[in-house]
Amino acid sequence: MNDKNLKPQAHKLTVEEQAKGGKKSGAVRGFKAALKRHITENPNDVMEIIDNLFEAAKNGDIKALQVIIELNGESVKQQEIAVHKQEIKVKEKHYENTDY
Secondary structure (H helix, E strand, C coil): CCCCCCCCCCCCCCCHHHHHHHHHHHHHHHHHHHHHHHHHHHHHHHHHHHHHHHHHHHCCHHHHHHHHHHHHCCCCHHHHHHHHHHHHHHHHHHHHHHCC
């Protein structure tokens, strides 16, 4: 075994650090629940948010574009896979039409 490649565990979480993580997780869940309630009660706000996302995406905000894609039900990873598959199809057609 090569001891040079082994990395010692530099830091283990203390009880206090673990508790902070649990509190943060609970706060995030609470925020998401409150946001969902707000969205269902105020659909006009949702349209305004979506309009702002589209405007930001038009101005080159990549993060806004990613959010729009995810809201549309497609993740960025799925988009990358689709583009890769399309590139493969183009290359296959090119090689089919090439005489050797």
